[in-house]
Amino acid sequence: xxxxxxxxxxxxxxxxxxxxxxxxxxxxxxxxxxxxxxxxxxxxxxxxxxxxxxxxxxxxxxxxxxxxxxxxxxxxxxxxxxxxxxxxxxxxxxxxxxxxxxxxxxxxxxxxxxxxxxxxxxxxxxxxxxxxxxxxxxxxxxxxxxxxxxxxxxxxxxxxxxxxxxxxxxxxxxxxxxxxxxxxxxxxxxxxxxxxxxxxxxxxxxxxxxxxxxxxxxxxxxxxxxxxxxxxxxxxxxxxxxxxxxxxxxxxxxxxxxxxxxxxxxxxxxxxxxxxxxxxxxxxxxxxxxxxxxxxxxxxxxxxx
Numbered sequence: 001x002x003x004x005x006x007x008x009x010x011x012x013x014x015x016x017x018x019x020x021x022x023x024x025x026x027x028x029x030x031x032x033x034x035x036x037x038x039x040x041x042x043x044x045x046x047x048x049x050x051x052x053x054x055x056x057x058x059x060x061x062x063x064x065x066x067x068x069x070x071x072x073x074x075x076x077x078x079x080x081x082x083x084x085x086x087x088x089x090x091x092x093x094x095x096x097x098x099x100x101x102x103x104x105x106x107x108x109x110x111x112x113x114x115x116x117x118x119x120x121x122x123x124x125x126x127x128x129x130x131x132x133x134x135x136x137x138x139x140x141x142x143x144x145x146x147x148x149x150x151x152x153x154x155x156x157x158x159x160x161x162x163x164x165x166x167x168x169x170x171x172x173x174x175x176x177x178x179x180x181x182x183x184x185x186x187x188x189x190x191x192x193x194x195x196x197x198x199x200x201x202x203x204x205x206x207x208x209x210x211x212x213x214x215x216x217x218x219x220x221x222x223x224x225x226x227x228x229x230x231x232x233x234x235x236x237x238x239x240x241x242x243x244x245x246x247x248x249x250x251x252x253x254x255x256x257x258x259x260x261x262x263x264x265x266x267x268x269x270x271x272x273x274x275x276x277x278x279x280x281x282x283x284x285x286x287x288x289x290x291x292x293x294x295x296x297x298x299x300x301x302x303x304x305x
Contacts, residue, residue: 039116043124057152105190105194106190132159158203262299
């Protein structure tokens with residue numbers, strides 16, 4: 001069962017990523033055509049964002065396939081590091097997109113703004129927002145424990161936020177066009193781009209921090225650490241062992257757990273250590289990750305992990 005579950009999880013993950021790619025294709029075409037027709041920066045940004053999401057979805061799908069392939073002679077510990085690496089690439093790509101969009105929007109504002117159909121902005125925002133929320137909801141339901149799917153869902157959520165801003169901005173521009181402030185309507189599109197960039201900036205930063213954390217083999221998030229400690233404590237209590245030295249890290253789907261017990265001489269043999277190892281392995285198998293555990297039972301303090 002332990003060998004089958006990661007395969008099913010990977011298939012589930014890849015299916016969700018394919019659906020995300022298909023929707024990204026449709027949205028990018030709609031956004032680019034709509035943006036060019038309306039002459040809107042913010043809609044074109046949304047289209048570029050969708051194309052970027054399509055490329056990153058393909059990258060995530062490829063990483064999922066490789067990481068699910070398991071260990072090979074060349075990669076004896078597997079290729080799980082591809083997962084945080086791809087998340088980091090997604091974060092960098094989003095940073096680049098937001099910086100470029102902000103610089104271009106600032107240029108347009110300094111040049112006196114641009115004429116955009118406010119009604120078209122609002123209508124596009126509604127259509128795009130509903131599609132992005134649907135994509136986000138689908139991915140959240142499909143992969144709460146998958147780093148790749150969570151990163152993909154974050155991109156869709158960011159798209160939904162942008163669409164909401166476009167809708168609000170379009171409505172505000174329509175109102176301004178009927179008041180003495182109608183001159184401000186020319187700046188609505190570029191201001192929306194800047195506001196979107198500011199609101200979305202936290203997303204790629206969070207993705208980059210997560211990627212760096214896993215690539216540097218830091219400890220997993222506190223909730224995961226607590227689950228591991230609970231399993232180790234049950235094993236320790238059942239076997240009458242002392243408090244262990246415990247080290248953990250998570251890379252992609254793989255959860256590394258190293259446990260060391262310092263025991264009195266003459267009371268433990270290899271068969272006892274194997275029993276502890278099997279019990280720990282069975283306990284960790286219930287976690288929604290692929291555990292890679294190492295157990296040491298020794299009488300020498302210098303050999304404790």
